[in-house]
Amino acid sequence: MKSYSITEINSILNGELIGNPELIIQRPEQLERATSTDITFIGSTKYISLWKTSKAAAAIVNENFNVEPGEGRALIKVKNADLAMAQILEVFNPGPPELGVDIHPTAVIHETAVIGENCIIGAGCYVGKDVRLGKSVVLYPNVTILDKTSIGDHTVLWSGTVIRERCEVGSHCIIHSNVSIGADGFGYRPCPEGKGLIKIPQIGNVIIGNGVEIGSNSCIDRGKFSSTIIGDGCKIDNLVQIGHNSVLGRSCIMAGSSGLAGSVTLGDGVIIGGSASIKDHTTIHSGAIVGAGSGVMRDVAAGQTVLGYPACDSKDMLKQWVALRNLIKN
Amino acid sequence: MKSYSITEINSILNGELIGNPELIIQRPEQLERATSTDITFIGSTKYISLWKTSKAAAAIVNENFNVEPGEGRALIKVKNADLAMAQILEVFNPGPPELGVDIHPTAVIHETAVIGENCIIGAGCYVGKDVRLGKSVVLYPNVTILDKTSIGDHTVLWSGTVIRERCEVGSHCIIHSNVSIGADGFGYRPCPEGKGLIKIPQIGNVIIGNGVEIGSNSCIDRGKFSSTIIGDGCKIDNLVQIGHNSVLGRSCIMAGSSGLAGSVTLGDGVIIGGSASIKDHTTIHSGAIVGAGSGVMRDVAAGQTVLGYPACDSKDMLKQWVALRNLIKN
Amino acid sequence: MKSYSITEINSILNGELIGNPELIIQRPEQLERATSTDITFIGSTKYISLWKTSKAAAAIVNENFNVEPGEGRALIKVKNADLAMAQILEVFNPGPPELGVDIHPTAVIHETAVIGENCIIGAGCYVGKDVRLGKSVVLYPNVTILDKTSIGDHTVLWSGTVIRERCEVGSHCIIHSNVSIGADGFGYRPCPEGKGLIKIPQIGNVIIGNGVEIGSNSCIDRGKFSSTIIGDGCKIDNLVQIGHNSVLGRSCIMAGSSGLAGSVTLGDGVIIGGSASIKDHTTIHSGAIVGAGSGVMRDVAAGQTVLGYPACDSKDMLKQWVALRNLIKN
Numbered sequence: 001m002k003s004y005s006i007t008e009i010n011s012i013l014n015g016e017l018i019g020n021p022e023l024i025i026q027r028p029e030q031l032e033r034a035t036s037t038d039i040t041f042i043g044s045t046k047y048i049s050l051w052k053t054s055k056a057a058a059a060i061v062n063e064n065f066n067v068e069p070g071e072g073r074a075l076i077k078v079k080n081a082d083l084a085m086a087q088i089l090e091v092f093n094p095g096p097p098e099l100g101v102d103i104h105p106t107a108v109i110h111e112t113a114v115i116g117e118n119c120i121i122g123a124g125c126y127v128g129k130d131v132r133l134g135k136s137v138v139l140y141p142n143v144t145i146l147d148k149t150s151i152g153d154h155t156v157l158w159s160g161t162v163i164r165e166r167c168e169v170g171s172h173c174i175i176h177s178n179v180s181i182g183a184d185g186f187g188y189r190p191c192p193e194g195k196g197l198i199k200i201p202q203i204g205n206v207i208i209g210n211g212v213e214i215g216s217n218s219c220i221d222r223g224k225f226s227s228t229i230i231g232d233g234c235k236i237d238n239l240v241q242i243g244h245n246s247v248l249g250r251s252c253i254m255a256g257s258s259g260l261a262g263s264v265t266l267g268d269g270v271i272i273g274g275s276a277s278i279k280d281h282t283t284i285h286s287g288a289i290v291g292a293g294s295g296v297m298r299d300v301a302a303g304q305t306v307l308g309y310p311a312c313d314s315k316d317m318l319k320q321w322v323a324l325r326n327l328i329k330n
Numbered sequence: 331m332k333s334y335s336i337t338e339i340n341s342i343l344n345g346e347l348i349g350n351p352e353l354i355i356q357r358p359e360q361l362e363r364a365t366s367t368d369i370t371f372i373g374s375t376k377y378i379s380l381w382k383t384s385k386a387a388a389a390i391v392n393e394n395f396n397v398e399p400g401e402g403r404a405l406i407k408v409k410n411a412d413l414a415m416a417q418i419l420e421v422f423n424p425g426p427p428e429l430g431v432d433i434h435p436t437a438v439i440h441e442t443a444v445i446g447e448n449c450i451i452g453a454g455c456y457v458g459k460d461v462r463l464g465k466s467v468v469l470y471p472n473v474t475i476l477d478k479t480s481i482g483d484h485t486v487l488w489s490g491t492v493i494r495e496r497c498e499v500g501s502h503c504i505i506h507s508n509v510s511i512g513a514d515g516f517g518y519r520p521c522p523e524g525k526g527l528i529k530i531p532q533i534g535n536v537i538i539g540n541g542v543e544i545g546s547n548s549c550i551d552r553g554k555f556s557s558t559i560i561g562d563g564c565k566i567d568n569l570v571q572i573g574h575n576s577v578l579g580r581s582c583i584m585a586g587s588s589g590l591a592g593s594v595t596l597g598d599g600v601i602i603g604g605s606a607s608i609k610d611h612t613t614i615h616s617g618a619i620v621g622a623g624s625g626v627m628r629d630v631a632a633g634q635t636v637l638g639y640p641a642c643d644s645k646d647m648l649k650q651w652v653a654l655r656n657l658i659k660n
Numbered sequence: 661m662k663s664y665s666i667t668e669i670n671s672i673l674n675g676e677l678i679g680n681p682e683l684i685i686q687r688p689e690q691l692e693r694a695t696s697t698d699i700t701f702i703g704s705t706k707y708i709s710l711w712k713t714s715k716a717a718a719a720i721v722n723e724n725f726n727v728e729p730g731e732g733r734a735l736i737k738v739k740n741a742d743l744a745m746a747q748i749l750e751v752f753n754p755g756p757p758e759l760g761v762d763i764h765p766t767a768v769i770h771e772t773a774v775i776g777e778n779c780i781i782g783a784g785c786y787v788g789k790d791v792r793l794g795k796s797v798v799l800y801p802n803v804t805i806l807d808k809t810s811i812g813d814h815t816v817l818w819s820g821t822v823i824r825e826r827c828e829v830g831s832h833c834i835i836h837s838n839v840s841i842g843a844d845g846f847g848y849r850p851c852p853e854g855k856g857l858i859k860i861p862q863i864g865n866v867i868i869g870n871g872v873e874i875g876s877n878s879c880i881d882r883g884k885f886s887s888t889i890i891g892d893g894c895k896i897d898n899l900v901q902i903g904h905n906s907v908l909g910r911s912c913i914m915a916g917s918s919g920l921a922g923s924v925t926l927g928d929g930v931i932i933g934g935s936a937s938i939k940d941h942t943t944i945h946s947g948a949i950v951g952a953g954s955g956v957m958r959d960v961a962a963g964q965t966v967l968g969y970p971a972c973d974s975k976d977m978l979k980q981w982v983a984l985r986n987l988i989k990n
Contacts, residue, residue, distance in 0.1 A: 027885070028863075028885040028886075029885065029886050030885070030886040030905075033886055033887075082849070083849060085860075085885075086849055086858075086860045086861065089860065089861040089862075089863050089884065089885055090861050092863060092885075093861050093863050094826070094863065096825075097788055097789065097806040097807040097824075097825045098788075098789055098807060099788075100770065100789070104768065106766065106768055122786065123768035123786045124768070124784050124786060124802070124804075140804070140806070141768070141786035141804045142784065142786060142802055142804050142822075158822065158824070158843065159786070159804035159806070159822040160804060160820055160821075160822045160838065160840070174844070174859075176840065176843040176844065177804075177822040177824070177840035177843050178820065178822060178838050178839075178840045178877070211856070213844075213859065215843065215846060215879070215881075216822075216840035216843040216879045216881075217838070217840055217877050217878075217879050217899075233856045233857065235846070235848055235857055237846045237901075238840070238843070238846070238879040238881065238901050239877075239879055239899060239901050239919070250856075251855075251856045251857060253848075253857075255846070255921070256846065256879075256901040256903060256919055256921065257901050257917070257919045257937065274901075274919060274921050274937055275919060275935075275937040275955070292921075292937065292939065292955065292957075293937060293955035293969050293970075308969075309969065321970060324980050324983070324984060325972075325976075325980065327980065327983040327984070327987075328976060328979040328980055328983050
């Protein structure tokens with residue numbers, strides 16, 4: 001890892017350096033685990049007391065916190081230590097894996113695929129018929145992209161991810177490991193003879209906007225017809241399920257293990273908490289928040305926060321929870 | 331995509347064509363997103379009002395709906411627009427990816443494996459020792475099948491899927507991307523010295539019937555001994571967990587993110603809603619329905635509908651939810 | 661499969677053999693599915709009645725159960741049939757898949773990677789720059805390990821699993837199919853212009869102890885900085901989500917589809933039930949138990965059992981559930 005002097009770090013942050021200006025810093029680390037060449041962060045008053053016993057050489061702290069560097073150590077005081085931390089992580093970022101060659105000879109690329117400038121395609125990848133990759137796309141080893149799918153500039157796909165045929169992924173997206181995009185939606189109709197189920201063809205696709213991030217092992221099914229749509233800037237965590245023909249607006253957040261059944265609509269800036277799930281054909285309007293663990297069975301108004309199972313307005317649900325606890329008192 | 335005249339489409343559906351008989355249709359599309367070469371569907375009265383402002387050239391509608399084609403447009407009236415839609419999707423189905431060769435030279439197939447007629451095996455697949463593939467099996471790129479597993483005729487495995495050793499998959503199944511079948515069940519016993527856990531060998535397998543569909547990133551663990559069994563015609567959605575030694579009857583449905591702990595038994599035609607989970611060693615008898623989000627902790631009678639966490643009869647649970655809401659009124 | 665005489669099996673178990681000593685046993689099987697060359701287990705009184713109609717040749721039973729072998733059949737009486745079963749499963753274990761060669765020629769191994777003695781690396785694996793594999797590591801086909809990650813002795817990685825750069829996996833671990841380790845944590849900060857989100861670099865790693873087992877399609881995100889840590893002997897089931905910077909002590913158990921948001925701390929020996937989820941920055945102290953389906957929103961004391969959504973002490977939650985059911989009586 002690269003190392004930086006504490007004065008170099010302070011000059012990046014434009015903060016106030018207090019204490020030892022000679023320190024050499026090798027990495028950022030948490031207060032409890034830091035050693036004498038580490039820098040740490042104090043963004044909340046509850047961590048101030050840990051500074052004295054921490055072995056960290058230096059800390060970045062909120063400027064209004066009452067804390068002293070101590071013998072031989074240093075503090076950098078800034079307006080917002082959490083935001084400063086994000087800058088420092090960028091500085092110490094050791095960078096992505098190095099695959100060594102641009103297009104690995106074991107990757108299988110169909111002769112009709114169009115590969116943009118500066119793409120990196122790892123070992124064992126498959127790039128199908130009529131696939132189009134933009135500029136500077138990175139496919140880590142063992143990615144599969146099937147026929148006629150297009151991937152925008154600077155998008156990165158991590159290993160094990162599968163994108164099925166005729167899907168569209170925007171630019172500057174990050175799709176983590178073992179994600180499944182464009183699998184068939186879950187749609188059947190009763191067998192005319194009354195026994196069993198017949199599959200409804202799923203001939204639509206998935207359209208993913210720009211700047212979208214999708215967590216590992218998440219699934220986004222293709223539309224029955226038309227498209228499942230993920231708007232620009234959406235951030236989707238791990239193990240998230242998005243059913244066929246769902247439509248997400250811009251900059252929605254879906255936390256881990258949450259799920260949308262089919263044909264759910266999210267407005268812009270909707271936040272879905274971890275493990276929450278949303279009934280099919282429901283609309284969650286812009287700016288609404290669904291609390292963690294909720295089960296949403298009806299539309300949610302713009303800006304509303306809902307909670308619980310079955311979900312209702314969060315204030316009412318908190319009252320219900322109190323009322324239920326009160327039932328068993330005395 | 332192929333295109334069809336509106337009269338061709340009507341002759342497939344045996345419906346009543348009203349309005350412009352000259353239209354050429356290029357694809358099915360939703361009312362709101364359709365353009366002038368698209369056909370759409372009106373299967374519910376709540377969408378009738380959208381027809382006027384839709385740009386769709388034509389719509390398939392329920393025959394009892396009161397709607398007019400309008401200038402230059404057409405309607406096809408049928409008994410059931412939703413069922414007609416499934417037929418039309420088949421007509422416009424652009425077909426599966428084209429891998430170009432039957433058995434890709436980068437696929438690794440053990441010399442003892444038996445490959446049926448007309449199989450397609452994509453790049454990067456691994457087919458292990460003594461594996462048997464039936465006729466017309468399709469393995470998309472980067473599928474892994476380990477020793478002694480058998481796959482029935484016409485079954486399709488999408489990319490990234492892994493089927494472990496000694497499992498049996500029936501015919502006409504579809505297994506989507508990144509599915510894991512036959513991983514070890516989750517079984518341990520306390521260490522005799524009282525510290526930690528010792529793994530119980532998981533030497534059983536998974537047996538999957540005919541006509542089963544399994545969604546992407548779902549997991550079906552092998553039996554501790556004996557088998558985990560998925561009956562004919564079961565339809566399993568994405569991110570579903572099926573623990574070791576569970577047994578599903580015929581034509582069960584498990585929606586997205588639902589899960590069965592170990593040794594759960596489902597009768598025939600059981601429906602498990604999205605995100606529902608079932609305790610180990612529980613039996614859900616034939617025809618029962620478990621509502622979305624439920625947590626089932628005891629057996630469910632045949633034909634019963636249960637709901638909630640902990641799940642009970644759905645009528646009782648709905649009453650409980652009302653009673654809880656009433657507690658906080660006034 | 662190997663076969664054993666009933667006297668050989670009895671000599672392994674040190675039990676009391678009653679009935680026919682001439683039987684040859686080919687496999688262990690459940691009471692209901694067993695045939696005339698199978699041995700089965702009766703570890704609970706509720707299964708005793710099934711013995712008469714079972715076709716099994718022999719059974720291992722608890723010594724205090726009142727059951728007779730019957731004509732031509734045999735019983736082996738032992739203190740604990742369940743523990744004896746684990747021994748018998750080991751005896752009949754047909755062993756792992758045979759990949760035929762130690763390092764398959766289609767595996768891509770970076771020239772700087774260090775591979776220990778007796779490693780097995782399957783077809784289509786990728787082993788990146790500066791990766792270190794200990795002795796007797798097994799990578800089944802299509803595993804991906806990225807730069808600078810180290811894997812300890814005797815650890816087994818099943819197909820489709822991806823371990824990102826700079827992670828550390830201990831010895832004697834088992835990581836099942838399609839697991840994702842070391843993907844970026846889910847961390848963003850608001851865009852300074854107030855529209856959208858900016859990714860916070862995730863430059864930490866994942867450190868996994870010795871003797872850890874991780875179920876298929878589970879996800880463990882890397883630390884934002886510092887590490888996500890899984891202690892020695894932890895057992896993690898399928899489809900489990902572990903957010904960035906979470907820390908698990910020794911011998912924790914997480915059942916299927918459960919999840920930890922970011923920066924959750926588990927003490928030693930914590931048990932998380934199936935489908936339960938834990939809020940970020942929460943601590944579950946040693947020996948605590950979180951019931952299946954729970955949603956935990958605050959710290960849990962050592963040894964406490966919590967249950968429900970929102971989770972509270974299990975005794976209180978059971979009372980709440982009773983009180984709620986009583987509300988709708990008469």
